[in-house]
Amino acid sequence: xxxxxxxxxxxxxxAGFVSDIESDTFEPGLNEDIIRRISAMKEEPEWxxxxxxxxxxSWLEMDEPEWAHVHYPEIDFQSxxxxxxxxxxxxxxxxxxxxxxxxxxxxxxxxIPLHEQMMLAGxxxxxxxxxxxxxxxxxxxxxxxxxxxxxxxxxxxKYPELVKKYLGSxxxxxxxxxxxxxCAVFTDGxxxxxxxxxxxxxxxxxxxxxxxxxxxxFERTLIIADEGSHVSYLEGCxxxxxxxxxxxxxxxxxxxLDDAEIKYSTVQNWYPGDENGKGGxxxxxxxxxxxxxxxxxxxxxxxxxSAVTWKYPSCILKGDNSIGEFYSVALTRGAQxxxxxxxxxxxGKNTKSTIISKGISAGKSNNSYRGLVRMNPGAAGARNFxxxxxxxxxxxxxxxxxxxxxxxxxxxxVEHEATTSKVSDDQMFxxxxxxxxxxxAVSMIVNGFCKEVFKELPxxxxxxxxxxxxxxxxxxxx
Amino acid sequence: xxxxKNLHASVxxxxxxxxxxxxxxxxxxxxxxxxNGAGKSTLGYVLTGRDGYSVEQGSAELDxxxxxxxxxxxxxxxxLFLAFQYPVEIPGVSNLEFLKASVDAVREARGEEALSSKxxxxxxxxxxxxxxLPADFLKRGVNEGFSGGEKKRNEILQMxxxxxxxCILDESDSGLDIDALQVVAEGxxxxxxxxxxxxxxxxxxxxxxxxxxxFVHVLAxxxxxxxxxxxxxxxxxxxxYAWLKDQPADEAATNDVAEG
Numbered sequence: 001x002x003x004x005x006x007x008x009x010x011x012x013x014x015a016g017f018v019s020d021i022e023s024d025t026f027e028p029g030l031n032e033d034i035i036r037r038i039s040a041m042k043e044e045p046e047w048x049x050x051x052x053x054x055x056x057x058s059w060l061e062m063d064e065p066e067w068a069h070v071h072y073p074e075i076d077f078q079s080x081x082x083x084x085x086x087x088x089x090x091x092x093x094x095x096x097x098x099x100x101x102x103x104x105x106x107x108x109x110x111x112i113p114l115h116e117q118m119m120l121a122g123x124x125x126x127x128x129x130x131x132x133x134x135x136x137x138x139x140x141x142x143x144x145x146x147x148x149x150x151x152x153x154x155x156x157x158k159y160p161e162l163v164k165k166y167l168g169s170x171x172x173x174x175x176x177x178x179x180x181x182x183c184a185v186f187t188d189g190x191x192x193x194x195x196x197x198x199x200x201x202x203x204x205x206x207x208x209x210x211x212x213x214x215x216x217x218f219e220r221t222l223i224i225a226d227e228g229s230h231v232s233y234l235e236g237c238x239x240x241x242x243x244x245x246x247x248x249x250x251x252x253x254x255x256x257l258d259d260a261e262i263k264y265s266t267v268q269n270w271y272p273g274d275e276n277g278k279g280g281x282x283x284x285x286x287x288x289x290x291x292x293x294x295x296x297x298x299x300x301x302x303x304x305x306s307a308v309t310w311k312y313p314s315c316i317l318k319g320d321n322s323i324g325e326f327y328s329v330a331l332t333r334g335a336q337x338x339x340x341x342x343x344x345x346x347x348g349k350n351t352k353s354t355i356i357s358k359g360i361s362a363g364k365s366n367n368s369y370r371g372l373v374r375m376n377p378g379a380a381g382a383r384n385f386x387x388x389x390x391x392x393x394x395x396x397x398x399x400x401x402x403x404x405x406x407x408x409x410x411x412x413x414v415e416h417e418a419t420t421s422k423v424s425d426d427q428m429f430x431x432x433x434x435x436x437x438x439x440x441a442v443s444m445i446v447n448g449f450c451k452e453v454f455k456e457l458p459x460x461x462x463x464x465x466x467x468x469x470x471x472x473x474x475x476x477x478x
Numbered sequence: 479x480x481x482x483k484n485l486h487a488s489v490x491x492x493x494x495x496x497x498x499x500x501x502x503x504x505x506x507x508x509x510x511x512x513x514n515g516a517g518k519s520t521l522g523y524v525l526t527g528r529d530g531y532s533v534e535q536g537s538a539e540l541d542x543x544x545x546x547x548x549x550x551x552x553x554x555x556x557x558l559f560l561a562f563q564y565p566v567e568i569p570g571v572s573n574l575e576f577l578k579a580s581v582d583a584v585r586e587a588r589g590e591e592a593l594s595s596k597x598x599x600x601x602x603x604x605x606x607x608x609x610x611l612p613a614d615f616l617k618r619g620v621n622e623g624f625s626g627g628e629k630k631r632n633e634i635l636q637m638x639x640x641x642x643x644x645c646i647l648d649e650s651d652s653g654l655d656i657d658a659l660q661v662v663a664e665g666x667x668x669x670x671x672x673x674x675x676x677x678x679x680x681x682x683x684x685x686x687x688x689x690x691x692x693f694v695h696v697l698a699x700x701x702x703x704x705x706x707x708x709x710x711x712x713x714x715x716x717x718x719y720a721w722l723k724d725q726p727a728d729e730a731a732t733n734d735v736a737e738g
Contacts, residue, residue: 426566429528430620432550433560434576434636435583444579448570448619 013271016241019106019211023130025084028214030077032056035184038083042153042187045160055173055183062177068339069368069400070308072245072282080247082185084130084212096135103134110238112207123234124149126190126206130215133188138202145201147231148193152220155191162193166224170253170290170316178249178284178310182218186251189219194229194260203232203458210239210270210281216247223253225260225295232263232458238305239271243279245307246271254289254297258319261296262289265457266313270305275363277335280307287311293319293348300456303330303340312370314343317351317382324353327453331446332365332397341371341402346379346412355386358450361397368400375412382412390420391449393442479504479675480525480644485536486700487524494520496700497536502644505672509686509711510679512697513719518679519563521697522646526560527553540644555587557643561633561650568620573632576620577602581639605638608668610661627658634665645669646677651685663688683715696722 026034035056039049064075088100096104096114107114107127114127114135124138126149133151142149148159155163173183190206210217225231239246248270256262264287273280283306289297299313315324326342344353353373361367373384390399405414423445431441447454480502487495494517502508512518524531525538527550538545545553568576582592593601603613609631621629630650637645650662666676666689678689686694686708694710695702696719703722704710714721 424566425529426564427568429550430562430566430568431576431580433526433528433554433562434580434640435551435554435587436579437549437551437583440579440583444571444576445568448568451570 013241015110015238015269016271017109018240019102021100021102021106021211022087023084023212024087024090025212025215026081028079028081030080030082030185034082038185038187041083041085042156044153044156047160047164048156051168051173052184055180056185058174059177059180059184062174062180064177065310068310068370069366069402070310070337070339072308072337075247075282077181079214081212081215082218083187084215085132086129086134089129089132089134099135103129106209106211107134107207110207110209112236123203123205126151126204128188128190128206128208128219130187130210130212130217133190136190142200142202146195146198147200148191149204150191152189152191152222153187155222159191159193162224163191163222166222166253166255167220168253170255170288171251171286176286179251179286182220182249182251182286185216186218186220189221189250190223191221192223192231192233194225194231196226197228198226199229200231203234205234205236208235208237210237210246210248213242214244214246216249218248219250221250221252222255223262223264224255225257225262227257228259229257230261232265234265234267234458236267236269238269239281241271241279245273245280245282247282248284248306250285250287252285252287252313254287256289256291256295256297256322258293259295260292261298263298263458264289264300264313266299266301266303268301268303268305268309271307272305272334272336273307275334277307280336281305282307283309283311285309285311287313288316288343289314289324290316290318291322291324291351294321295319296323296325298325298327298456299342300327300453301329301340302453302457303328303338306338307336309336309338309340311340312342314345315353316345316347317353317379318347319351320348321350322348323351325456326353326355326357327456328357329360329450329453330358330367330369331360331362332367333362334365335363336365338366339368339370341369343372344374344384346373346375346382346384348379348382350381351379352382353384355384355388356452357386357388358453359388359390359399360393360446360449361390361399362393364396366398366400368402370402370404372404372406373414375407375409375414377408379409380411382409384412384414386414386416388416388418389449390418391446392420392422393446479506479541480677481537481539482525483537485524485538486534487520487531488534489520489531493534494700495524498697498701500695500702502675502677504675505670506693507670507676507678507689507691509689509691509694510677510697511681511683511694511711511714516697517700518697519648522560522648522677522679525553525646526550526558551583552587555584559637559640559642559645561630561637561645561647563648563650563652565621565624565629565633567622567624569622571620572617573620574599574602574616577616577636577639580636584640601639602635605635608638609635609665611635626653627655630654630658630662631665634662637669638665641669643673644675644677646679648679649681650678651680651682659685660688683711686711698722
């Protein structure tokens with residue numbers, strides 16, 4: 001039976017194609033000159049360049065973290081190219097008609113049509129290709145509501161006060177090795193500002209695509225929800241199938257001011273490498289949000305891709321009564337490794353956090369949950385509930401849980417529940433005896449296991465995530 | 479309908495079935511009784527194609543189709559149904575979703591059109607009423623948190639919806655109180671028809687008071703050692719299986735069944 005399940009897990013990576021697009025790509029290497037050139041390409045103001053250089057100098061003094069339960073060869077940061085953009089983007093196309101059709105085709109192939117009439121109604125998309133944003137849709141409609149949704153490189157020019165105030169305010173430059181690197185070399189990403197009391201009229205979404213060889217993608221996302229506002233945001237990501245590893249080191253910062261609510265969903269499907277661990281993306285990401293009084297941040301992630309994942313979307317619950325949530329599905333198969341989880345830092349009174357983590361390990365993969373719940377002395381009456389469930393498929397994979405709990409307030413309550421289960425032969429046989437083939441059986445069992453998390457995703461994306469898991473589990477049984 | 483000839487099968491290299499013969503005609507109900515370890519459950523698993531059960535010799539055909547050549551799911555689609563002794567839970571997968579996928583798969587194999595969600599829901603509600611399961615059980619995870627009796631009734635519910643040709647009930651009476659037993663039996667009896675057959679595997683005669691078999695077989699040490707009509711069940715109940723050991727293997731009875 002195990003063999004049958006293993007077979008069901010083998011599949012093609014559907015987003016693994018390469019687009020034939022002429023690019024301007026920097027030669028590999030990292031130094032102050034490269035950073036100056038990135039900044040010049042973006043025509044950045046002096047303060048932005050200074051900010052980058054300061055981060056770079058910090059990074060030089062820092063060490064790569066080694067505590068995660070993942071193993072990979074040492075990364076040669078001098079062999080990576082830190083900037084690559086389609087040549088056609090140099091002329092700064094003003095409308096979709098001016099964008100290279102080959103680029104649009106790439107997104108269409110990935111199921112993200114960028115022509116507004118073809119798009120999912122109610123979802124605005126920022127499409128980032130290697131180091132630049134190709135297009136951001138529905139901007140006019142959003143502007144009517146006062147919502148700013150644009151590439152961060154543009155925000156640096158147009159909204160410098162907001163960027164200066166909030167960039168690095170949640171994830172400081174020296175926060176960690178990869179965050180510092182990102183601060184120095186980030187190229188593009190999305191910027192969102194929701195004005196006071198505004199409910200964003202559409203779902204916002206950014207789709208990241210790595211195409212060029214030997215490049216890293218260092219995107220930067222900053223979302224500011226002003227007092228009493230409300231926004232739901234989703235990011236998706238894919239990359240071509242290549243034998244070399246590629247680095248993706250992103251930073252996402254969320255600011256939820258008083259009474260604001262941010263829902264941030266991720267469907268991560270970077271190329272995972274082959275069955276034996278050749279190729280694939282190193283996904284080293286820092287995501288963190290800060291909640292002011294009565295604010296709420298909810299992270300939902302479905303992680304199925306990447307060779308190595310190192311990612312802990314976190315919440316700083318600074319304001320009283322603020323709420324942090326983390327819902328995660330992480331599926332690893334083949335030789336994938338994931339070390340993912342969250343940090344809930346309770347500072348304010350009566351702050352609440354919920355963590356639901358579902359790890360699914362198959363093949364010879366390793367899947368770790370790592371989470372920190374900290375109740376600071378001021379967090380009177382704070383509560384956390386954590387549930388970590390692991391599902392094992394086959395007998396060569398690993399599931400690990402590393403929960404850290406620090407409670408410095410006697411009135412705070414922390415609950416932790418954990419389970420580990422297997423897709424059993426009995427379950428598989430029941431499904432088959434009722435006429436279902438093994439592929440359908442595995443995907444049904446896994447989807448059932450993830451149900452609590454999927455129901456947190458926006459409707460359109462819940463379907464997408466379910467399908468993604470199905471594709472991930474699809475195979476050649478027959 | 480079902481024709482089993484000289485079936486030898488093993489689990490983990492241990493011989494369990496040793497030359498089993500059984501003929502079942504359309505519309506018949508056959509009870510299989512026998513001591514623990516005789517191979518009763520193994521017979522069900524071998525016929526339905528569970529992994530880990532290997533057939534060394536012999537044949538098993540369902541309406542002329544060689545069952546042993548088919549994958550487990552193909553056998554199910556061909557009309558073979560096993561009601562489990564210990565139904566397993568599938569957390570998070572709703573009963574309704576599971577039943578729909580299952581019925582869709584079986585209907586597709588039969589060349590029938592998929593049912594609309596509305597028609598299916600109606601059918602499923604009627605079936606759950608018939609086995610006395612409240613409709614909200616359809617929304618719950620498959621067997622998730624069900625009591626023993628509810629699980630068994632859920633098996634019968636699946637049988638009602640799948641409309642198989644041949645149903646194997648593997649100790650469907652174990653762990654049931656008398657009310658649940660009656661519900662299970664009524665479910666089975668409602669499905670008796672000239673073109674559907676049953677194999678009722680049980681330890682006790684009790685279930686057979688509710689589901690009247692046409693034939694009763696005693697399975698011991700991997701073979702049918704005695705066959706007869708309903709009265710055999712009573713005889714076993716009063717005398718126990720040890721009584722059989724003093725009797726010579728009753729070849730004649732097996733042949734009678736095979737012929738008639």
